[in-house]
Amino acid sequence: MFRFAKVPTYLLISALLSSSFTVSANNSNSLPEIGTTAAATLTIEKGQEYGDAYMRMLRASQPVISDPLLSEYVQDLGNRLVANADSVRTPFNFFMIQNREINAFAFFGGYVAIHSGLFLYAQSESELASVIAHEIAHVTQRHLARSMEDQAKKSPMTMAALVGSLMLAIAAPEAGIAAIHATTAASMQGQINYTRSNEKEADRIGIATLAKSGFEVQAMPRFFGRLADQYRYASKPPAMLLTHPLPEARVSDTRSRANQYPNVRLPLSEPYQLTRARIVARYAGIESEAALDWFNRKMKKASPKMKPALNYGKALVYMDSGKYQQAHALLDPLIAAEPNNRFYIDSATDLDLFQKRYDSAINRLEKALRQNPNNSVLRLNLAHALQESGLNASSISILTRYTYDNPNDSNGWSLLAQAYAAAGKRDGELASRAELMALRGQWDRAINNYIQASQIADVNSLDQARYDARIDQLRLSRERFANLQ
Structure with missing residues (x-):
């Protein structure tokens, strides 16, 4: 498990969304005008460039989970919500x-991170979905861009400093955060009021998205x-309460809004x-015995429909501990x-390997792929199984197509x-590792x-031509990345 001595970069992003801009608001219930608002300061296209830069930065500095099953789940859940959200432009x-x-936090370009x-x-999928719907609303309502627009109207020089500090964070997160705080320390109250209006709007729109999505x-x-x-009197509240304050009025408001919809039980x-x-x-980040204890405690009061998932979790713990017989008995x-x-x-598949x-393992995966030929989880599993069995050429064939379809995975x-x-094949290995470096902005x-x-x-082979062309593309990407700073 990674540990970080420096201030995590994602705190900068959360701070920018909720507590970094000097803004005044006369009424926390009044919302900035939507439509062309923020277009002059930060276009959607420019926001996508910033989002791509931040994502590469996060891959290089944070423990982004690359588990294919978990990635598939959160992307599917997010897509379900986005399909029912309004004003989606990215x-x-x-x-x-x-x-x-x-x-959880959202940032430029439609990126949403979930801890x-x-x-x-x-305690339920709907509770998780409610948080994600809130973050989607931050993006669709362009809260960061609107904050920047509002600040630009008031103080162009401060706006320039803010943008400079923002981009400085790409190269030096601590320096970027320090510059932002130094720039905006003068008017905290206006910033807090604007943040509350953003949160209220994100709650309102998030609840509507939640309802339309069937949650x-x-x-x-x-x-x-x-x-x-739980954290009302905590000396150290969780990060979510620092970036998304929960005063009683906000909780009451979400309850009142939710009461306007039919009460669905899923x-x-x-x-x-x-x-x-x-x-x-x-x-x-817990030891295997602690994880087993968690599952066993949950099992005592679990409903019959809950028990398969708990047994699945226990099987994973046993498997990762090398206790394959116990894992088989459950799985x-x-x-x-x-x-x-x-x-x-x-x-x-893991147990077989x-x-x-x-x-x-290979037979099971090939059978599953016949029913769902484009599924990422199954394709990656098959490529891995083929590698483990020594069939590297077959694995390379699958992965060449997979990386073409999923270049950011x-x-x-x-x-x-x-x-x-x-x-x-050393040249292929070097090229593949180069793509991993590019995904981290290296x-x-x-x-x-x-x-x-x-x-x-x-010399003059197709591979050499492809490598040379990719060198040119990466140099252009490096230049665009540098221009954002």
Whole structure:
């Protein structure tokens, strides 16, 4: 588990969204004019450039969770909400950060980050969805851009300093944060008022999105109320309460708004419970015995529909501890009951590979892919199984197509680099690792890797031409990245 001595960069982003701009507001219920607002300061296209830069920065500095199953879950959940949101003008990308703090945040370009700790606190999928819907509203209503627009009207010089500080954070997060605080320290009250109006608007629009998406709207006031009650007198509240304050008026307002919608009660969400179990088993930062204790305590009062997810979590703990027999005892009945469940397929594949049952793993995955040929989880699992069995050429074939379809997925590039290395193709390995570096904004290292790959490749070959073309693309990307600072 990563540890950071420096101030995490994502706190800068959250601060920018909720507490960094000097703004005045005469009435916390009045909303800035929407429409062309913020277009002059930060266009949607420019916001996407900033978002891409921040995402690369986060990959380089934070423990972004690259687990394909968890990525699929949060992206599917987010897409369901976005499909029912209004004023969507940018693609959305949802991802997870391994952090036990209860928090989520949105930033430029439609990126929404979810802390793994949020899953440990949210008691249902609707509660989790209520937080994500709130963050989606921050993006669709362009709260950061509107803050920048408002500040630009009042003090162009301060605005220039803010933008400079913002971009400084790309290269030096601590320096960027210090510059922002120095720039905006003069008028905290106006900033707080504007933040409250943003939060109120995000709550209002988030509840509407929640309702249209078929979730329980009461989940938002229930989650917010429980969070506010638990940490009301805490000396160190969670990050979410620092960036998203929860005064009683706000909790009451969300409850009042939720009461305007029909009270829907949904059955237990199996994907949510399985995701939660996987996080407890692998991403909660606790020892295996503590994780097993958590599952066993939950099992004592669990409903029959909850128990499969808890057994799944226990199976993961046993498997990761090398106790394959205990893992089989729990997992085999689960996959027998739901042979198409990707959570179970993934874990059964891992168990097979740990025990060198390569044919069993490959056959299961190929069967699953015939039913769902484009699924990322299954494609990556098959590529990995083929590698483990020594069939690197077949793995390379799958991963070459996968990375073309999913160029921003580090899993594909990492597996492809391993497959090329095992196959003794050094230029392919260097190129694949270069793409991993580019995803982290490490442009010079990525370009150097491609230069080496080009030197190794056969002269005038298709591979050499491809590497040289990619070098030119990366140099342009490096220049665009530098121009944002």
